[in-house]
Amino acid sequence: MRTFGALAVVGAALLVAGCGGGSHPATTAAGPAPCSADALNGRFVVVPGSAGAGNIVYRLTLKNTSSSDCWMSGVLVPVAQLQGAGGTSLPTHVAAAESPTSTTPARIVVHPGHAVKAEARFSPDVPGVGEQHTGPCEAKAVKLQVEAPGGGNVAAVIDPPTPVCSKGALQLSLYTPVAGS
Numbered sequence: 001m002r003t004f005g006a007l008a009v010v011g012a013a014l015l016v017a018g019c020g021g022g023s024h025p026a027t028t029a030a031g032p033a034p035c036s037a038d039a040l041n042g043r044f045v046v047v048p049g050s051a052g053a054g055n056i057v058y059r060l061t062l063k064n065t066s067s068s069d070c071w072m073s074g075v076l077v078p079v080a081q082l083q084g085a086g087g088t089s090l091p092t093h094v095a096a097a098e099s100p101t102s103t104t105p106a107r108i109v110v111h112p113g114h115a116v117k118a119e120a121r122f123s124p125d126v127p128g129v130g131e132q133h134t135g136p137c138e139a140k141a142v143k144l145q146v147e148a149p150g151g152g153n154v155a156a157v158i159d160p161p162t163p164v165c166s167k168g169a170l171q172l173s174l175y176t177p178v179a180g181s
């Protein structure tokens with residue numbers, strides 16, 4: 001086990017041994033339960049200075065607001081859905097920005113008050129095939145709904161709200177611990 005600040009990272013063997021596809025107990029011999037939506041608070045914020053060549057990077061941060069440890073997957077690309085004003089679903093196509101390696105942690109244990117992050121690269125203003133070329137390519141997204149491994153969806157407020165061109169195409173990284181969170 002490696003520790004990054006107050007986040008413990010557990011190897012792939014525990015994910016395989018600890019996940020059986022059924023219900024997840026609060027704590028197992030392998031450690032805490034997967035994080036559920038009610039244990040997380042989300043934000044999806046522009047990374048300052050990241051805009052260029054028609055792309056921008058936003059950082060998704062999910063903070064454990066519960067009083068118990070939980071874990072997030074380090075090897076699965078986050079499942080997400082863009083939402084517009086009033087909660088309308090917008091086109092969303094999430095693709096992996098990277099592939100797991102042999103050193104990628106299968107589980108990232110998130111202690112209370114600590115967080116994980118993933119980064120998304122996308123175009124907010126360059127239309128894709130089939131999109132209009134005058135005005136915004138898509139409606140502005142105001143929230144990113146993110147599926148939690150323990151169930152439910154976390155509504156991460158998008159700051160600032162933005163269109164996501166190419167019918168919502170997001171290149172999303174794997175989760176990593178937020179150092180010192």
